[in-house]
Amino acid sequence: GDSVTQMEGPVTLSEEAFLTINCTYTATGYPSLFWYVQYPGEGLQLLLKATKADDKGSNKGFEATYRKETTSFHLEKGSVQVSDSAVYFCALMKSRGGSEKLVFGKGTKLTVNP
């Protein structure tokens, strides 16, 4: 079945460091890919998305490129801030016959120290 694998962490960085969180997926066809972020005590929020191969999603300085050849959607940010401390989830969606199911990775906890 469809699945998402992401580095489990936790990841601890200093402010202004470069961030990469790896995400790979297994799915037939052409899923849409997402990164969601969960801040402490809150629900998940969409961070960015890409709907087809070679698309780049970006938001708040974060970027991820849909790589079909490597089935990857790695999240990157050039300079992290303390406020980026959160749990990050990679996810895919395949809409077949009206299905709207999101398949999530296990999440990666990021802590950014000042």
Next chain:
Amino acid sequence: DAGVIQSPRHEVTEMGQEVTLRCKPISGHDYLFWYRQTMMRGLELLIYFNNNVPIDDSGMPEDRFSAKMPNASFSTLKIQPSEPRDSAVYFCASSSRLLAGVSNEQFFGPGTRLTVL
């Protein structure tokens, strides 16, 4: 819009008791999802509805769990009887394909933290 509203935010109950979690989706959204989040299993989809009709309940763990959506603005997730292993954070999310286009952003509520003693 107020976003997805869930109540209660915290629930502590004793094993064997009935628990009802409530969700109000964003107005105009036609999809509603119930998720469970635990450290061990991560984020799991329990069930989702489209236009108030259950579409996929394959994630509902067992018969003790039931979900209803009597109208477009309200859904409940009920656990009867509750067990300690049901302790988790339960999230409700909603979305609208008509508004989002090709790929659907799901908007999550703040969650209900359930503790079963």
